[in-house]
Amino acid sequence: MFSFDHxxxxxxxxxxxxxxxxxxLEFARPENKLDIILELAKKIPWQTPVIDVVEKLSDPxxxxxxxxxxxxxxxxxxxxxxxxIAEKGxxxxxxxxxxxxxxxxxxxxxxxxxxxxxxxxxxLAYRLNELFQLNQVILTDDVKVHLLSRVLYQEEGxxxxxxxxxxxxxxxxxxxxxxKLGIPISLSVVYxxxxxxxxxxxxxxxxxxxFMLYYESNEFxxxxxxxxxxxxxxxxxxxxxLEANGYKDLPEYFSKASTLTILKRMYNNLINIYKKTGPxxxxxxxxxxxxxxxxxxxxT
Numbered sequence: 546m547f548s549f550d551h552x553x554x555x556x557x558x559x560x561x562x563x564x565x566x567x568x569x570l571e572f573a574r575p576e577n578k579l580d581i582i583l584e585l586a587k588k589i590p591w592q593t594p595v596i597d598v599v600e601k602l603s604d605p606x607x608x609x610x611x612x613x614x615x616x617x618x619x620x621x622x623x624x625x626x627x628x629x630i631a632e633k634g635x636x637x638x639x640x641x642x643x644x645x646x647x648x649x650x651x652x653x654x655x656x657x658x659x660x661x662x663x664x665x666x667x668x669l670a671y672r673l674n675e676l677f678q679l680n681q682v683i684l685t686d687d688v689k690v691h692l693l694s695r696v697l698y699q700e701e702g703x704x705x706x707x708x709x710x711x712x713x714x715x716x717x718x719x720x721x722x723x724x725k726l727g728i729p730i731s732l733s734v735v736y737x738x739x740x741x742x743x744x745x746x747x748x749x750x751x752x753x754x755x756f757m758l759y760y761e762s763n764e765f766x767x768x769x770x771x772x773x774x775x776x777x778x779x780x781x782x783x784x785x786x787l788e789a790n791g792y793k794d795l796p797e798y799f800s801k802a803s804t805l806t807i808l809k810r811m812y813n814n815l816i817n818i819y820k821k822t823g824p825x826x827x828x829x830x831x832x833x834x835x836x837x838x839x840x841x842x843x844x845t
Contacts, residue, residue, distance in 0.1 A: 563588060564602050567611045582614065586621035591644055592659040595619045620830070623648045627808075627837045635803035637748065639741055642804045646734055649811060650719035652831065657719035665722040666735075670742035672696050677743070686765035689745060693736065694775030701725060703732055705772035711822075716815050730756035730811055732771035749802035751810065752783060753792050759801070809838050 563585070570581045589598055595618045599611045626648055630641045643666075651657045676692045677684055697703045706715050706726035714720040718734055721727040727735070733749055733756050740747040750757040750768065758769040767777045784794045792798070802810075812835040819828035 563598060564604075564607070567599070567602060567607055567614075568604075570614060571607060571610045582617050582621050583625075585618050586625050589618065589622060591622060591626050591648060594658055595622070619651070623652065624834060624837055627834055630804060630808070631838050631840045633805075635805050637801045637803050639737060639804055642734070642807065643738055643741075645804060645808045646718050646738070646811075649808065649815075650717040652834075653713055653717040653815070653827075654719045657717075662719050662722065666738050666742065669696060669701065669735075669739045672700070673739060674743055686760070686762045690760050690765070690767060690769065690777065693740065693745070693747075694769070694777075697736060697739065697771070698775040703727070703735060703771065704774060705729070705732065711818055713815060713818055716811055716818070727772075728756075728814070729770070729772040730807065730814070733758050734807065734811075736769065736771050736775075749807050750783075750799055751802040751806055752798050753787065754790055755786065756802075756810065757783065759799075805838060809835060812838065 566581055566585050566588070570578060570585070573581055589595055595615045596612070599608055599615055602608045602611060626644060630645050633641065643663075647657070647659055647662050650662070673693060673696045676696065677689065680688060680692065702725040703721075704726065706712065706724075706728065709715070709726075710728060714724065715726065715728045716731050718727075718731050721731045721735060730749075736758055737747055737749060745760070746762050747758055747760050747769070750759045755770075755772070758771060760767050760769060768780065768783055770776050770778055780799070783799070787794060787798065812831055816828055816831050816835065819825070819831065
């Protein structure tokens, strides 16, 4: 069985300390409020909805006043978390991927909670693990990959949103988990996060125009295209796709995409969408977070 539990992190804060900060925030001068918001952003674990912390404050008057700061605290908490991820550089183990992907989702999906997000992924992984157990006798890596596609595409219906490709919801994975529709990179993230729970050697491949997956073990290797029914394809097919779109066959296109690379590509996709469709406020907010991921700004 698999284990992928962030729940312990949710308990690592002191309620009384948090409450004191909210009192300070209520009575601080306008020029000092941002510093207190930043302090709260660092203290409240990323898995815990800020509103849940506010609703647990013992003073009902303080609860009422603090609700107006929930969104500001959440945004600064996302900024702080992204800075931490950026500082780790281009690692490929994906241990921070789920955090970064959820926080990005929370920027466009105000109803998203990490509890529901994690449960959706756990449910998919439990089903896949069930099939692994039932097929233990023939469970080669080849079979594992086919079972992964069976669960996500055939049973659950995850596939490319061909009709409304440029809808922002296709890039917010919390929404993709509900609709089962997405773009290549968001669907690939679902495959990766499910695969992580079972220790599958599956990685993102940052191909231009079409993000892809690669499964690599001593026994078996293959490219996987979650946008097109989770089909398995060979490298030559990828090369032909590149050449048909004016790209050369370069090694960097087939290297393992890091958490940072995946997040930056998803941010760039969304920024381009909001630049065309609005709102401008969302474009600017995501652009600021992209600069944090690119380590071009300092968060203190």
